[in-house]
Amino acid sequence: MDVETILNQIRERVVSEENARITGTSVSTKALSSNGSAAGSSQDEALARLSEQLTVTGRAWNRLPPIVSNRRGTLARIELWIKNTCRPLTRWFTWEQVNFNRAVHDALSDAVRILTAEVQELAALRAQLSGEMRREVLTLRSDLDRLNSSHAEYRSDLEARLEKTNDALSRISNMLADLTEESRGGSAQLAQQHSQLAEQTNALREEQRTGASQQAAEFNQRLSELAAELKEEQRVCFRQLSLEASEAAILEDRGRRALDARLEKLEKSLQTRKG
Amino acid sequence: MSDPDENLYTRAGVSDIGDFYRTKFVSDEVLDARYFKALDRFDIRFARTMWIYDNVRAGSNVLDLGCGAGMLALLKRKGVTLTGVDLSPECSLAARRNGYDFTMTTKLSHLPFPDQTFDYVVSLDVIGHIGFEEKDAVLSEVSRVLRADGVTLHGIECTDHAARKNYDEMNPEDLRKFVEIDGHVGLEEEQEHGKRFLRFFKHVAWEPRYALCLSSDEFLKQADKYGLSFEEDFLDYLRGLSFKERRAFDMAMGYVFGKISDLDVTLPKSGLYVLLKASKIPLGPFYNEHRDRRALYSGEESLKELTCLDRNSGVTFDDGWYEPNLLPPIARWMSREARVRFQANDLSEISLDLTTHLPDVRERPLLLEFILNDEPLTTFQLCRNGWLRVNLFVPESLVWRTKGNFELQIRANRTWQPRPANDETRDDREISIAVCNLEITNGRENRERN
Numbered sequence: 001m002d003v004e005t006i007l008n009q010i011r012e013r014v015v016s017e018e019n020a021r022i023t024g025t026s027v028s029t030k031a032l033s034s035n036g037s038a039a040g041s042s043q044d045e046a047l048a049r050l051s052e053q054l055t056v057t058g059r060a061w062n063r064l065p066p067i068v069s070n071r072r073g074t075l076a077r078i079e080l081w082i083k084n085t086c087r088p089l090t091r092w093f094t095w096e097q098v099n100f101n102r103a104v105h106d107a108l109s110d111a112v113r114i115l116t117a118e119v120q121e122l123a124a125l126r127a128q129l130s131g132e133m134r135r136e137v138l139t140l141r142s143d144l145d146r147l148n149s150s151h152a153e154y155r156s157d158l159e160a161r162l163e164k165t166n167d168a169l170s171r172i173s174n175m176l177a178d179l180t181e182e183s184r185g186g187s188a189q190l191a192q193q194h195s196q197l198a199e200q201t202n203a204l205r206e207e208q209r210t211g212a213s214q215q216a217a218e219f220n221q222r223l224s225e226l227a228a229e230l231k232e233e234q235r236v237c238f239r240q241l242s243l244e245a246s247e248a249a250i251l252e253d254r255g256r257r258a259l260d261a262r263l264e265k266l267e268k269s270l271q272t273r274k275g
Numbered sequence: 276m277s278d279p280d281e282n283l284y285t286r287a288g289v290s291d292i293g294d295f296y297r298t299k300f301v302s303d304e305v306l307d308a309r310y311f312k313a314l315d316r317f318d319i320r321f322a323r324t325m326w327i328y329d330n331v332r333a334g335s336n337v338l339d340l341g342c343g344a345g346m347l348a349l350l351k352r353k354g355v356t357l358t359g360v361d362l363s364p365e366c367s368l369a370a371r372r373n374g375y376d377f378t379m380t381t382k383l384s385h386l387p388f389p390d391q392t393f394d395y396v397v398s399l400d401v402i403g404h405i406g407f408e409e410k411d412a413v414l415s416e417v418s419r420v421l422r423a424d425g426v427t428l429h430g431i432e433c434t435d436h437a438a439r440k441n442y443d444e445m446n447p448e449d450l451r452k453f454v455e456i457d458g459h460v461g462l463e464e465e466q467e468h469g470k471r472f473l474r475f476f477k478h479v480a481w482e483p484r485y486a487l488c489l490s491s492d493e494f495l496k497q498a499d500k501y502g503l504s505f506e507e508d509f510l511d512y513l514r515g516l517s518f519k520e521r522r523a524f525d526m527a528m529g530y531v532f533g534k535i536s537d538l539d540v541t542l543p544k545s546g547l548y549v550l551l552k553a554s555k556i557p558l559g560p561f562y563n564e565h566r567d568r569r570a571l572y573s574g575e576e577s578l579k580e581l582t583c584l585d586r587n588s589g590v591t592f593d594d595g596w597y598e599p600n601l602l603p604p605i606a607r608w609m610s611r612e613a614r615v616r617f618q619a620n621d622l623s624e625i626s627l628d629l630t631t632h633l634p635d636v637r638e639r640p641l642l643l644e645f646i647l648n649d650e651p652l653t654t655f656q657l658c659r660n661g662w663l664r665v666n667l668f669v670p671e672s673l674v675w676r677t678k679g680n681f682e683l684q685i686r687a688n689r690t691w692q693p694r695p696a697n698d699e700t701r702d703d704r705e706i707s708i709a710v711c712n713l714e715i716t717n718g719r720e721n722r723e724r725n
Binding site for chain 2: 240246
């Protein structure tokens with residue numbers, strides 16, 4: 001029974017190893033594609049398998065193979081008897097095997113322990129790394145989001161500006177078109193006004209010429225009138241002076257004649273007295 | 276209250292007395308005796324002049340103290356030698372222009388004449404302008420230059436101590452206002468003036484005047500500036516008078532003034548004005564001592580040989596003519612109608628210069644009519660402002676009929692008032708044209724000329 005159980009276990013192990021080998025390729029492929037996250041699980045599985053092997057070695061490191069016979073009947077019994085009787089005689093050469101098995105079992109146990117620690121450390125490192133990476137990724141993602149949002153804002157702003165610029169450009173172009181049209185019209189009007197101005201200037205010049213000559217004529221006329229008035233005033237004043245002078249001369253002559261008459265009268269009276 | 280030695284002019288803020296009187300009393304007024312209109316002897320404005328005129332001997336030597344513009348130029352009609360002295364050189368010049376024989380600028384307390392030079396030393400409205408501190412010096416000079424038998428005649432502004440404040444009682448502002456009106460810094464009562472003269476002259480007589488008769492302007496001045504009390508409705512009436520009405524009022528007042536003098540009526544003390552006569556010898560009559568007004572009226576003698584009528588005393592310019600003005604030349608403004616009466620033998624032509632200052636004469640010509648002895652000579656429209664010579668030919672038929680007496684009548688169809696507003700420069704005369712150089716030519720002269 002015991003041997004049968006062992007044999008079943010060996011069979012199961014071989015089948016599972018075969019399955020494991022078959023799926024190992026896909027696992028490794030998967031591990032490659034999943035950036036190492038599947039590698040941890042394969043390591044764990046390997047360690048699990050190793051631990052299972054260790055349970056086998058731990059259980060069977062000091063056991064001998066079971067006594068079996070391929071014969072039947074009496075022969076089989078005789079053989080089994082003999083073998084059973086001779087089992088202690090084989091102890092001397094199985095001892096070393098037992099020591100070796102134990103050493104292998106201990107070494108593997110140590111290796112499993114170390115590997116487990118390594119795996120745990122690795123897992124911790126991976127977790128730490130993945131956490132850092134996640135944080136970094138989150139930071140990067142937030143930065144990226146911020147960048148994206150700012151970029152979006154910038155873009156929207158830029159778009160708005162662009163839209164405005166486009167509007168302005170369109171307006172400017174409209175205005176330019178209007179201005180061009182207006183300028184064209186203004187130029188025409190200016191040319192017309194210029195021609196009108198030239199005509200008016202000529203007319204004004206002509207008018208000024210005639211006005212100036214008329215003003216000069218009026219001024220001359222007024223001046224001559226004033227001069228005539230002044231001459232008239234002078235004439236009247238001089239006439240008055242002349243009349244006063246002639247009056248004075250007449251009065252003087254009258255006085256002289258009166259004096260002459262008195263003198264003559266005195267002389268006559270003197271002559272009369274002398275006579 | 277005040278420093279007795281301080282000059283009242285100084286206290287009243289008058290620093291240049293000559294300039295003060297120049298601005299107050301110099302004018303272009305024509306006072307030349309040759310232009311005097313006989314009718315003006317009744318004008319109250321000439322009442323004081325006529326008192327001097329009637330008290331001065333013809334042909335005498337007269338000194339006019341403070342002659343101003345020459346208010347006594349009329350004395351030249353009596354053939355006097357007329358000398359004038361004044362503080363202001365402009366006044367001296369104006370007096371000379373108005374016919375004074377000799378004028379000079381001097382202080383009245385230092386007369387530049389030898390002793391006993393003048394028969395008469397006269398003054399009108401001067402003694403009241405002499406400060407108390409100078410009065411005796413002036414009277415001393417008057418006494419010195421007056422001949423022993425000379426007479427001094429003065430028209431003097433007075434005050435009434437009972438009615439008016441003395442100078443010492445006035446505060447600086449009142450004094451400034453009082454002196455600013457006329458420059459009176461030496462007003463005394465009538466008897467005070469008399470007593471002062473008695474210190475220099477043995478014989479002094481004075482008569483208060485102007486108690487009753489004042490010109491219309493003087494009534495208003497005494498009321499408005501000196502605060503004398505008159506009936507308010509009477510003052511309103513005077514303010515509303517036109518130029519001609521004021522003239523009539525002044526003529527009436529002057530007539531009464533003259534009659535009071537002629538009748539030798541003594542008026543009560545008025546505190547306004549006194550006429551004073553003084554001499555070292557006994558005085559003659561106070562009024563009309565040498566009255567002889569013949570030279571004021573027209574006479575044939577003065578017409579002989581003189582062909583210009585403007586300054587001829589033989590010619591009568593009626594009251595349609597205003598007093599002559601210096602435009603120049605000297606000319607008479609006419610109202611709407613005026614007449615000239617004269618005598619001439621064998622008159623053939625009348626010529627004259629005329630002008631108008633009507634502002635709108637170009638737009639509305641002035642119609643002028645010339646009529647000689649009720650016969651129209653000519654009519655024309657004046658349409659410019661300058662001087663115009665007009666020759667009027669006299670028909671022989673008219674000369675034969677008139678026997679040498681002529682009356683030239685000039686009519687204008689409208690007049691204007693130069694400055695009718697009621698202010699210092701008011702001139703509300705209704706004037707039309709100004710006329711001068713009015714000459715007559717007789718037929719003989721014309722024939723000789725031809």
